[in-house]
Each structure stands twice: as structure tokens, then as C-alpha cells.
Amino acid sequence: MPGRLDGKITIxxxxxxxxxxxxxxxxxxxxxxxVGCDQQDAAAQxxxxxxxxxxxxxTAAVGVDLGDDEAATAWVDSVADxxxxxxxxxxxxxxxRFGPVDELPAEGWLFTMRNExxxxxxxxxxxWPHLRARGGGAIVNxxxxxxxxxxxxxxxxxxxxxxxxxxxxxxxLAVEGGRFGIRVNTISSSLxxxxxxxxxxxxxGSPFDLEKARIPLRRFGEPQDIARAALFLASDDASYxxxxxxxxxxxxxxxx
Numbered sequence: 655m656p657g658r659l660d661g662k663i664t665i666x667x668x669x670x671x672x673x674x675x676x677x678x679x680x681x682x683x684x685x686x687x688x689v690g691c692d693q694q695d696a697a698a699q700x701x702x703x704x705x706x707x708x709x710x711x712x713t714a715a716v717g718v719d720l721g722d723d724e725a726a727t728a729w730v731d732s733v734a735d736x737x738x739x740x741x742x743x744x745x746x747x748x749x750x751r752f753g754p755v756d757e758l759p760a761e762g763w764l765f766t767m768r769n770e771x772x773x774x775x776x777x778x779x780x781x782w783p784h785l786r787a788r789g790g791g792a793i794v795n796x797x798x799x800x801x802x803x804x805x806x807x808x809x810x811x812x813x814x815x816x817x818x819x820x821x822x823x824x825x826x827l828a829v830e831g832g833r834f835g836i837r838v839n840t841i842s843s844s845l846x847x848x849x850x851x852x853x854x855x856x857x858x859g860s861p862f863d864l865e866k867a868r869i870p871l872r873r874f875g876e877p878q879d880i881a882r883a884a885l886f887l888a889s890d891d892a893s894y895x896x897x898x899x900x901x902x903x904x905x906x907x908x909x910x
Contacts, residue, residue, distance in 0.1 A: 657685025658889040663737045665730065666690045667777060668747035669714055670697025672848035673796070675704065676877035677744055677884050682710025684885060686742070689733045690714040720747060720773035730780035740784040742888045745774045745795040755811045766812035771819045778827065782836070790835020792888045793827070795820050796880070797842040799903050817842070821899055828897030837896035839887045844903035846875040870905030 664681050668674040669690030675697075678688045682705045692698035695716040705712040720726045734740050749769035751762035778793060785791035800810055801817030820840055827838040845865070866874060883902045886892055901907040 657683065658885060658891065659742070660685030662686045662741040662888075663733070663739060664688050664742040664744065664888070665733060665740055665777075665781065666744045666746060667720060667773075668692055669701045670694040671746070671850070672877040673846065673880050674744075674746045675701040677746065677881040678705055678712060679708060679710070680878070680881045680885055681742075681744075681888070682712055683708065684889070686711075687737060688712040689737070691718040691720070691729060692716060692747075693718075720777050721768045723776050723779075726773065726776040727780040730777065730784065734781075734784045739788045740781055741788060741791045743777065743781045743785075743791075743793045744884055744888065745777055745793065747773060748796070750810075750813045750816070752808055752810050752813065758812060763812045766816055767819075770813065770816035771823075774820060775823060778823070778838075782831075785831075785836045786834045790837070792892070793831075793836065793838045794884045794887045795824055795838070795840040797821055797824075797840040797899065799842050799844050799901060799906055801842060802899075802907075824899065825897050832896060837887075837892070839892070839896060839898045839900060841880055841883050841887070842899050842901045842903065842907075843880050844869065844875055844901075844906050846877060846880065848877060868906070868909055869903070870908060873904060875902060875904060 659681055664686040666674055666678050666688055669678050670692035678690055678701050682688050698714040698716050702712050702714050715729060718725055718729045750766040753762055797820045798817040800814045801821050824838050824840040831838055879902050883900055
């Protein structure tokens with residue numbers, strides 16, 4: 655039985671993290687050739703080894719600074735040159751700073767904008783001509799419910815603004831890309847259980863206990879929840895879907 659991404663050259667950024675690794679494994683299992691990148695060498699290599707051990711095809715570059723326009727373009731161009739094109743981009747990397755608006759230093763704001771929004775734009779801009787040359791393709795951005803509503807659990811003005819920016823970028827590029835067959839969508843996840851967030855979610859008396867109680871499905875998200883949504887949006891099953899913000903949040907959007 656053919657996979658949903660058979661023959662697709664797929665770029666996944668941030669493959670060293672839980673969501674990137676889970677998505678790489680799923681995309682490869684569905685027939686994609688996965689090309690990833692991450693700033694963490696060991697984590698990226700572990701993902702590559704996991705994908706290959708499962709019978710998939712994957713390579714990864716390390717040390718690529720996607721927040722640098724020239725570096726992002728050079729890397730994406732090298733992927734397209736090696737594989738003869740690009741079909742899918744899963745825009746997944748994220749690094750941020752939290753803090754109350756009157757305490758967050760300017761450096762924290764700029765760091766978050768660079769590492770959650772600017773690098774998404776640079777990577778999209780780099781892959782755009784290759785998708786056009788291919789006759790179309792799919793871009794799936796990782797947003798957050800923080801981009802559409804405030805949070806009681808933590809002060810996150812920079813994160814909220816960056817993820818709101820991703821939504822605006824998604825809507826605009828869906829319009830610009832339509833005539834080229836380029837689809838652009840965003841997954842807006844709620845707080846997801848990963849090794850990076852486990853200490854927050856498992857802490858007794860955490861403010862996230864109340865947040866969990868308000869989620870209709872009564873659990874936090876898992877990396878595979880995001881990966882499965884990304885697979886759908888990247889595949890031809892979603893060939894008539896573009897400009898969509900897909901909440902993957904256990905029903906949180908229906909409550910707040």
C-alpha cells in the first residue's frame with residue numbers, strides 16, 4: 655500500500671526535538687525522503703538513526719542558523735540541488751523567552767521574534783522558488799494557541815506575538831501561493847508534553863493543572879498529535895486546503 659508521502663522530498667526543521675523527531679519518523683514511514691536540520695548535533699543524529707532503523711530515508715544538517723537569511727537559503731538550495739527539488743516544508747523550530755511585559759528585556763523580545771518568526775519567514779522564502787519550480791507543494795507551520803488567545807499560566811507576550819505573526823504570514827502566503835499550487839497552513843497546538851515541558855506539567859500544584867482541567871479531552875497534547883496533523887496537511891489528502899489554522903488542542907479553542 656503506497657504511503658501518503660511517497661516520492662516527496664520533505665524538509666523538517668528542528669528534528670532534534672520531540673515534535674520534529676516524531677514527525678520525521680511518521681513522514682518517512684509514509685514514504686517521504688526527509689531532510690532535516692537542528693542546532694543540536696547529537697539530537698539530530700539520533701533522529702536520523704531512528705528513522706533509518708525503521709527503514710526510512712533521512713539525512714540532517716547541523717549548525718544551520720535559519721535566523722540568518724543567507725544560511726537558510728544556502729541550506730535549502732543545497733537540499734533542492736541534491737534531491738532535484740522540494741515538495742514539503744514542515745516549519746518546526748522554536749526558541750523563546752518568557753516574562754511579564756514590563757520585565758521582559760528587549761533582548762528577550764528580539765530573541766523570540768528571531769527564533770520563532772523570522773527564521774520561519776527566511777525558510778519559507780528560501781523554499782518558495784523550489785516549490786514553484788515543482789509546480790506546487792505544501793508548507794506546514796507550527797503555531798500555537800498563544801497566537802489567538804492569552805494565557806493565565808505564564809506571561810508570554812513575545813511568544814504570543816510571534817505565533818500571531820505566523821498566522822498572519824500563513825494567511826497571506828496562502829493567497830500568494832495559490833496560483834502556483836503552493837498550500838500554506840498552520841497547526842496551532844496547545845501545551846504539548848515533551849522532555850522540555852515535562853517538568854512543568856508534572857510539578858505538583860502547577861498552574862497547568864487548572865489548564866488541563868479545562869481541556870475538553872482532559873489531557874495535554876503529545877508530539878504524535880502534531881505529527882499526524884502535519885502529515886494530513888502535507889499530503890494530497892489536503893489538496894484543497896490552504897490558509898487554515900488547525901487547532902490541535904484537545905478542544906481548548908471551543909472553551910476559551
